[in-house]
Amino acid sequence: MxxxxxxxxxxxxxxxxxxxxxxxxxxxxxxxxxxxxxxxxxxxxxxxxxxxxxxxxxxxxxxxxxxxxxxxxxxxxxxxxxxxxxxxxxxxxxxxxxxxxxxxxxxxxxxxxxxxxxxxxxxxxxxxxxxxxxxxxxxxxxxxxxxxxxxxxxxxxxxxxxxxxxxxxxxxxxxxxxxxxxxxxxxxxxxxxxxxxxxxxxxxxxxxxxxxxxxxxxxxxxxxxxxxxxxxxxxxxxxxxxxxxxxxxxxxGRTPELPSTAFTPLRTNPRRPSLYYVDMVGFSVADERVTGFSEASLALDPATGRGGIVVDSGTAISRFARDAYVAVRDAFNSRAAAGGMRKVAHNFSVFDACYGLRRKETVRVPSIVLHFAGGADMALPPANYLVPVQGGDRRMYFCLGLQAADDGLNVLGNVQQQGFGVVFDVERERIGFAPNGCST
Missing domain, CATH: 2.40.70.10 (Acid Proteases)
Structure with missing residues (x-):
């Protein structure tokens, strides 16, 4: 933080x-x-x-x-x-x-x-x-x-x-x-x-x-x-x-690794050497790869210090380069509409994709997967990207819990990390993610 x-x-x-x-x-x-x-x-x-x-x-x-x-x-x-x-x-x-x-x-x-x-x-x-x-x-x-x-x-x-x-x-x-x-x-x-x-x-x-x-x-x-x-x-x-x-x-200390742990290389940013950086290579929404943004914005450029993804326990909401965020948001909106989710016209604070759900209403929530370098994937449960927010009308809404970043600093926040076992292995220069990591 x-x-x-x-x-x-x-x-x-x-x-x-x-x-x-x-x-x-x-x-x-x-x-x-x-x-x-x-x-x-x-x-x-x-x-x-x-x-x-x-x-x-x-x-x-x-x-x-x-x-x-x-x-x-x-x-x-x-x-x-x-x-x-x-x-x-x-x-x-x-x-x-x-x-x-x-x-x-x-x-x-x-x-x-x-x-x-x-x-x-x-x-x-x-x-x-x-x-x-x-x-x-x-x-x-x-x-x-x-x-x-x-x-x-x-x-x-x-x-x-x-x-x-x-x-x-x-x-x-x-x-x-x-x-x-x-x-x-x-x-x-x-x-x-x-x-x-x-x-x-x-x-x-x-x-x-x-x-x-x-x-x-x-x-x-x-x-x-x-x-x-x-x-x-x-x-x-x-x-x-x-x-x-x-x-x-x-x-x-080193503990036995969960069989489901997928590792991605740990990167070092010379301009922010104390942070844990990894490279992302893309997103999938509803099992389809998201397009329409530059993958370079998610990769660390050591010369400028921009890009890469900081894995941070002290930040709540993940933030990605604006072109990547917009592409993910638009893909999610499209799939959410097809699944019966109703997007509301107004925003809530930093969130610009929010949905109103009626009681006893059945909808299909699009899946989101984060893809990291080296083949490591994080398939997020809905609770890790749909954030409940109470509106001024006292109704509960659900917002896509991601943000756009315009300063070159991308972050994987703790809301998206919850439930995953996360391994910070500086000795072997890697970070691992294991789904359902709290159950072990």
Missing amino acids: AALPSLLLPLLLLLLFSFSADATHTPRTLHVPVLHRDAVFPPAHTADAARYTAQLASLSSTTDSDDQLRSPVISGLPFDSGEYFAIVGVGDPSTRALVVIDTGSDLIWLQCAPCRHCYRQLTPLYDPRSSTTYRQIPCASPRCRGVLRYPGCDAGTGSCVYMVVYGDGSASSGNLATDRLVFPEDTHAHNVTLGCGHDNGGLFESAAGLLGVGRGELSFPTQVAATYGRVFSYCLGDRMSRAKSSSSYLVF
Whole structure:
């Protein structure tokens, strides 16, 4: 999300020098399960602060086999966010923190006491003065001067100062430091470099901060690569599901691949080296290949930095070059009309292809398949591209959940990724997609 435009949509109701963090009580993989939002955020009419605290506390006792590490991850739907969240402990004694999982950025940061400017968060505020393992990083440290894009220095303390600004205008600034991250089953990652944010604002409402899992030196997977390797995977569960349980997950380390996993080459953009790029080669709608656009707009051009597709957990809605989006939208509209779907004349926010469905009406929804280089395909379930939106007349409409991009930055968002097992394998330079990945 760091370098990406703001795509967080409240209407949907819905994250040099090498160094590494040390880990103790180390399993072979670091496994972060995804729990349903009601496990942490019960429906509003039954929720109160005491119940939130008790439910959050109970999540830290999640158990599994000795070679896995679990910590809750949930959908941001109940507090109008299009993101997914993990719960980790920070410091010693640890403070429980709800953090955005973001493959589009690197820095791990949390709101810190004392706060000069902080937004409301649901978990307790992290106070580094209460942590025996908190250490500020000096201005002269390679972690400050060699890694931060915009390093600063606190003249009074000699400590490194960071500042990060996201594409949607959200921002955080404070001291760069190290502390431990704590996961269930008493597994700790020590000496993790993170930002202690005293001035924060933007669209991070409710979260304590951000867990950056990009490709840069400051990202969490890079910092624990000596222990788990440079590979992680996740499955982001159905954001609209009312089920009480979920088998969704976030895992750091190599795990057995699902037989259905299809891999596409991982590309590197010299102008945005921290992002996970892949090449798309086209789309199919209703089993027919979409034509009428330039495939070059979907392929990465390393010379200009344009094109390619960023796989991003911190962006909700996918966006594609305008000519490609228009071609897909028009093909979908044509097939939808043939299947009895009635397109409405007006738009809803960023969506310009929306449909009204009557009760007990039977329609045929056109299928959509995304084609990636190397033969990897994502056949999207309808829930991954038809977004429910409530209109001003209080009726529910369904919109084609894609956007046009005019800045050369194409994104595969988490709405389209939901339900797929996604493997980020930097070691083997590939990204994999497995349908029904949350069921395993």
